[in-house]
Amino acid sequence: MARDREIKRRIRSVKNIAQVTKAMEAVSASKMRRAQQQVLATRPYAQKAQEVLNFLAYLPREGRPLHPLLQVRPVERVLYVLITADRGLAGGFNSNMIRAALHFAEDLGKPATWITVGRKGRDYMARYGYNVIAEFVRLGDRPTSMDVAPIARVATDEFVAERVDAVYLCYTDFVNVLRQVPTVKQLLPIEPIKPEVPWSPDYIFEPDPDTILSLVLYRFVELQILQALYESIASEHAARMVAMRNATEAALELVDVLTLSYNKARQERITKEIMDIAGGAEALRKAQEEM
Numbered sequence: 001m002a003r004d005r006e007i008k009r010r011i012r013s014v015k016n017i018a019q020v021t022k023a024m025e026a027v028s029a030s031k032m033r034r035a036q037q038q039v040l041a042t043r044p045y046a047q048k049a050q051e052v053l054n055f056l057a058y059l060p061r062e063g064r065p066l067h068p069l070l071q072v073r074p075v076e077r078v079l080y081v082l083i084t085a086d087r088g089l090a091g092g093f094n095s096n097m098i099r100a101a102l103h104f105a106e107d108l109g110k111p112a113t114w115i116t117v118g119r120k121g122r123d124y125m126a127r128y129g130y131n132v133i134a135e136f137v138r139l140g141d142r143p144t145s146m147d148v149a150p151i152a153r154v155a156t157d158e159f160v161a162e163r164v165d166a167v168y169l170c171y172t173d174f175v176n177v178l179r180q181v182p183t184v185k186q187l188l189p190i191e192p193i194k195p196e197v198p199w200s201p202d203y204i205f206e207p208d209p210d211t212i213l214s215l216v217l218y219r220f221v222e223l224q225i226l227q228a229l230y231e232s233i234a235s236e237h238a239a240r241m242v243a244m245r246n247a248t249e250a251a252l253e254l255v256d257v258l259t260l261s262y263n264k265a266r267q268e269r270i271t272k273e274i275m276d277i278a279g280g281a282e283a284l285r286k287a288q289e290e291m
Helices: 002-058 093-108 119-127 145-160 209-290
Strands: 078-083 112-117 132-136 166-176 179-188
Touching: 002 166, 002 209, 078 093, 078 119, 078 145, 078 209, 093 119, 093 166, 093 179, 093 209, 112 119, 112 145, 119 132, 132 145, 145 166, 145 179, 145 209, 166 209, 179 209
Parallel strands: 078 112, 078 166, 112 132
Antiparallel strands: 166 179
């Protein structure tokens, strides 16, 4: 009897867990749809802005010095901007991003400093003693340029002051609901467009490319970080939705297994009670016959 009650309590507990994970899946699905609309709306603008700036960086300078954010130096020290989530329960979302960033840094083989965006990345870096120069948490699901401006300022200041020779942005690229790809791309120095890439000759820059470049380069860095945050937020909610769905399915499967075990235990108990009753009745019959 005690075993029956124990199994029944486990079934009730697992069902409660399944209800919680089902609710979390629904919440993540709603947030993921909003984040997906956000990232798809801003992605074309970010891509086109990068193309224009890469083209501006490619134009001949005619003896004028390069802007500090365009200067290519031998890479001796590297800064990584690592974007993770503030919360867990998202499957391998955070661990995959951290692992990809560390593998990239290890393959590059240069002394590294880190800027962490998100509590999970910050906690990992602090636990294992990495050199973190700045940390940013709780930016929310709808960050703005005001939220990423301090991140961009720290990164650009480190590069302009020549404390680092390259800055890489580490984030999770949102492909679809089932696929999110950890990505590491160069943020600074801004790379000129490759000569073989076709470019429309109809663009006219006023007052001139150098003036435009000096005005928008810092904004471009902010824009790339903001877009990376949007990609990461959409990926986080998609990963959490899938993880909660898998958890719900696993809980329901466990309920089926426990229900089968409960039915077997109950049937065994009933059979034993019937055998006890039958044995008692047979003993009583024999006692009456002997009398």
